[in-house]
Amino acid sequence: MDLCIFCGMQWFKISRRRSRTTLIILLIAMLLLSLTGCSIASAAANSVINPNRQSAPHVAHLLPPVWTPTPESLPTKIILNSIQDLLITPTPTPAIPLYLYQKNLIIGYSVEGRPLEVFQFGSGPRDLLIVAGIHGGYEWNTIALADELISYLDEHPEMIHPRLSIHILRSLNPDGATLIDSPWGRGNANQVDLNRNWDSSWTSDIPKPNCWDLVPLTAGPQPGSEPETQALMQYILDTNMDALISYHSAGLGIFAGGKPSTQESLSLAEAIASVSNYPYPHIDIGCEYTGTLTDWAADNGVAAIDIELSSHWDTDFEQNLIILQSFLDWRP
Numbered sequence: 565m566d567l568c569i570f571c572g573m574q575w576f577k578i579s580r581r582r583s584r585t586t587l588i589i590l591l592i593a594m595l596l597l598s599l600t601g602c603s604i605a606s607a608a609a610n611s612v613i614n615p616n617r618q619s620a621p622h623v624a625h626l627l628p629p630v631w632t633p634t635p636e637s638l639p640t641k642i643i644l645n646s647i648q649d650l651l652i653t654p655t656p657t658p659a660i661p662l663y664l665y666q667k668n669l670i671i672g673y674s675v676e677g678r679p680l681e682v683f684q685f686g687s688g689p690r691d692l693l694i695v696a697g698i699h700g701g702y703e704w705n706t707i708a709l710a711d712e713l714i715s716y717l718d719e720h721p722e723m724i725h726p727r728l729s730i731h732i733l734r735s736l737n738p739d740g741a742t743l744i745d746s747p748w749g750r751g752n753a754n755q756v757d758l759n760r761n762w763d764s765s766w767t768s769d770i771p772k773p774n775c776w777d778l779v780p781l782t783a784g785p786q787p788g789s790e791p792e793t794q795a796l797m798q799y800i801l802d803t804n805m806d807a808l809i810s811y812h813s814a815g816l817g818i819f820a821g822g823k824p825s826t827q828e829s830l831s832l833a834e835a836i837a838s839v840s841n842y843p844y845p846h847i848d849i850g851c852e853y854t855g856t857l858t859d860w861a862a863d864n865g866v867a868a869i870d871i872e873l874s875s876h877w878d879t880d881f882e883q884n885l886i887i888l889q890s891f892l893d894w895r896p
C-alpha cells in the first residue's frame with residue numbers, strides 16, 4: 565500500500581514533470597512554427613512585390629557599378645589586324661587615328677623589331693610608292709610629311725584614279741627615328757646608312773669626301789645586308805612598282821635615280837620640278853652617292869627620284885600636296 569501510495573505520489577510527480585516538459589516542447593514548437601511562418605510569409609510577400617529580387621543580388625556582385633571594356637574583354641576581331649602592331653610602335657610623330665587608313669600592312673621589321681608600315685590607297689594596277697624616313701634622326705620631318713599625306717588621302721579618296729594604287733611607307737628606319745634630331749638617327753640600329761646599303765654602285769668606304777660625315781656610319785657588310793633594305797627591296801619587286809619618291813631633308817633639291825639617270829626617272833624629276841620650288845638639277849656638293857635606293861630602283865625599271873625638303877623642321881605640306889597630285893598624274 566505504502567508502495568502504492570508511494571507509487572501514486574511518484575506517478576503524480578512524474579506526471580507533473582512530463583506535463584511541464586511537454587509544455588516546454590509545445591512552446592518551443594509553437595515558437596519555431598511562428599518563426600518559419602513569418603519567413604515563409606515574408607518570402608511570399610516579397611515574391612509578390614518583386615519577383616526578380618532573388619536574382620538581383622547576383623548581378624550586382626558580378627558587375628561593377630560602371631562596366632568599362634578592357635582590351636581583353638573586347639571581341640578579338642576588333643583589335644586583331646596589322647593595326648595591333650601600330651599600337652606598340654614608338655613614333656617620333658603623333659599616331660594617326662586608326663579609322664583613317666584604307667589599308668595598311670607591315671612589310672618587315674627593323675633591326676630592333678619595329679614594324680615597317682605601308683599605307684595603301686586605291687587598288688588599281690599601276691603602283692606608285694612614297695618612302696619617308698630612310699634617314700631617321702634629324703630627318704624626322706619626312707615622316708611627319710608622310711603622316712600628313714596619309715591623312716589627306718584618307719579624306720580625299722577622289723584623288724586616286726581607279727587604275728592607281730599609291731603606297732606610303734611612312735618610316736623605313738623606325739629605329740633611327742627614335743633618335744630625333746640626333747645625327748646617329750640617320751643610320752639604323754646597326755649604324756648602317758640605309759641609303760648606302762642598296763646593290764647599285766655599292767661601296768663599303770663611306771663617308772666619302774664632301775659627303776655627310778657627322779658620325780661614322782657604314783654602308784653595311786654587303787649590299788642589302790639590313791632587314792629594312794631587304795623588306796623594301798622585296799616589296800618593290802613583289803608589287804612591281806612603276807615609280808617612287810624617296811623623301812629626305814634638307815635643301816639639296818630633286819635627284820633623278822640611276823647612274824646615269826634613266827629616262828623614266830628624268831621624266832618624273834622634271835614633272836615634279838615643274839610644280840615645285842625645290843632645286844633641279846639638285847645642288848652639287850661634290851659628294852659621290854653610292855648604294856642608294858633610287859639608283860637601285862632605277863636599275864630595276866622603276867622611275868625613281870629623291871626629294872629633299874627645304875629644312876629639317878618643316879614638312880612643306882602645301883608644296884608636297886601639289887607634288888602628290890603631279891605624281892598621281894604623271895606618265896612616263
Ligand SMILES: [Zn+2]
Pocket residue numbers: 698699703811812813
Ligand atoms: Zn637623307
